[in-house]
Amino acid sequence: MSTSKSGTLGSHLWDSSDLYRNSVLQLQEAADVMRLDPNVAERLKVPKRALIVSVPIRLDNGNIKVFEGYRVQHNMTLGPGKGGIRFHPEVNLSEVAGLAMLMTFKCSLVGLPLGGAKGGIRVDPTQLSRQEAQSLTRRYTTEINMIIGPDKDIPAPDVGTDAQHMAWMMDTFSQERGFAIPGVVTGKPVEVGGSLGRAESTGRGVVYTIQHAAKHLAATGQQGPKIDSSTTVAVHGFGKVGAVAALEIFNLGTKVIAVSDISGGLYNKNGLNIPEVIKYFTKNRTLVGYPEAELISNEELLAVNCDVLIPAAIDGVITKDNVSRVKAKIIAEGANGPITNEALKELEERGVFIIPDVLCNAGGVIVSYFEWVQGIQNLFWSETEVNARLAEVMATAFKKVMDVQSRHRCGMKTAALISGVERLAKAMLLRGLFP
Numbered sequence: 001m002s003t004s005k006s007g008t009l010g011s012h013l014w015d016s017s018d019l020y021r022n023s024v025l026q027l028q029e030a031a032d033v034m035r036l037d038p039n040v041a042e043r044l045k046v047p048k049r050a051l052i053v054s055v056p057i058r059l060d061n062g063n064i065k066v067f068e069g070y071r072v073q074h075n076m077t078l079g080p081g082k083g084g085i086r087f088h089p090e091v092n093l094s095e096v097a098g099l100a101m102l103m104t105f106k107c108s109l110v111g112l113p114l115g116g117a118k119g120g121i122r123v124d125p126t127q128l129s130r131q132e133a134q135s136l137t138r139r140y141t142t143e144i145n146m147i148i149g150p151d152k153d154i155p156a157p158d159v160g161t162d163a164q165h166m167a168w169m170m171d172t173f174s175q176e177r178g179f180a181i182p183g184v185v186t187g188k189p190v191e192v193g194g195s196l197g198r199a200e201s202t203g204r205g206v207v208y209t210i211q212h213a214a215k216h217l218a219a220t221g222q223q224g225p226k227i228d229s230s231t232t233v234a235v236h237g238f239g240k241v242g243a244v245a246a247l248e249i250f251n252l253g254t255k256v257i258a259v260s261d262i263s264g265g266l267y268n269k270n271g272l273n274i275p276e277v278i279k280y281f282t283k284n285r286t287l288v289g290y291p292e293a294e295l296i297s298n299e300e301l302l303a304v305n306c307d308v309l310i311p312a313a314i315d316g317v318i319t320k321d322n323v324s325r326v327k328a329k330i331i332a333e334g335a336n337g338p339i340t341n342e343a344l345k346e347l348e349e350r351g352v353f354i355i356p357d358v359l360c361n362a363g364g365v366i367v368s369y370f371e372w373v374q375g376i377q378n379l380f381w382s383e384t385e386v387n388a389r390l391a392e393v394m395a396t397a398f399k400k401v402m403d404v405q406s407r408h409r410c411g412m413k414t415a416a417l418i419s420g421v422e423r424l425a426k427a428m429l430l431r432g433l434f435p
Contacts, residue, residue, distance in 0.1 A: 020098030030417035047074045053143035057135040071119040074100035081117030084158025091120035106358040109420035125160040141172040150183030157187040186368035195371035196383035203244025205363020212398040225307035232306040234258040237313025250274040265301040266293035311338035333357035356416040
């Protein structure tokens with residue numbers, strides 16, 4: 001990579017995605033507000049390391065197909081890299097770099113001794129057989145094995161991957177070393193060293209932050225919803241995060257009036273029976289056809305008149321083009337970067353309470369850290385203990401962000417980034433620049 005006249009290292013490699021550009025703009029805004037050392041800000045705008053690999057596999061029909069894979073380590077000042085592996089047809093280096101940057105700030109914000117990383121393969125996982133998915137996961141693990149490890153960089157599930165993919169990764173890495181190394185990944189099945197509560201942790205954490213937001217609004221005399229039977233909720237994305245968040249907030253007594261997946265959405269003004277919706281989705285792998293609701297599009301869901309909106313699918317779904325139709329009073333960013341910068345400004349001006357992604361969806365990395373710690377100790381906790389520890393960390397992080405927001409009189413997104421960057425910047429300055 002080369003250095004441009006402005007000093008930004010290889011910026012053309014990173015800035016092709018809106019997610020990365022938005023992340024850098026948000027970092028710069030936070031840096032300006034907190035008066036961050038410009039040398040620290042400059043280093044944080046680009047990743048520490050990126051690996052691009054070809055991933056050839058033999059398909060079931062006998063043909064060889066080569067996929068493109070990535071692993072980006074953004075910053076590892078605080079500890080080993082941490083971040084998921086995404087299987088998606090739109091994955092690219094810039095998006096992965098942006099996600100790795102968000103992971104850096106997320107880990108720092110919630111007080112973990114971990115850095116930020118992310119990985120992915122440019123593939124449509126729905127078009128793979130089980131054997132093809134296994135071959136792809138194992139070959140990808142082999143290609144990136146030199147930069148991952150329990151003390152280097154610890155992958156986890158993300159969009160398009162799950163606990164089974166992590167089991168394959170762990171087994172592949174272990175086979176190459178000659179002995180079991182469960183700590184190389186988190187989000188594994190419990191039977192091979194995973195943690196109870198890990199699968200539900202991100203969605204559960206989203207709901208914890210919504211509860212904190214409602215209490216904050218009530219305590220400060222601001223207009224906002226209570227979390228009770230009068231509260232209406234819409235969930236955009238019905239995957240690992242959205243489905244769990246929908247169930248958790250449904251169990252609190254709220255009315256979940258709309259949910260959606262890639263095929264479309266469901267709407268019932270009187271509230272959906274989320275356990276039944278989950279059963280239907282699990283059986284049919286789609287929401288389409290569920291009988292007790294009317295079909296709506298994903299765009300229509302974002303515009304539903306509700307108290308709480310949880311965008312839990314992918315980045316960039318609320319934009320300058322549709323933000324005027326968003327009616328929610330609280331938006332909880334279950335996904336990474338679901339609101340673009342232009343839309344964010346308008347929502348903040350309208351007084352919408354936004355729970356930023358680096359805080360809202362941090363439950364997954366928090367329990368991933370718990371899993372890592374349990375694996376190192378060979379001492380595993382009950383799900384009740386895991387959930388209690390998760391709730392404690394999320395409550396502390398939420399209060400930290402609110403304190404920063406009050407001190408700087410800035411938006412929640414900026415406050416969350418400042419909360420993460422403050423700790424990270426101190427560590428970077430203490431460690432210095434080598435050589």
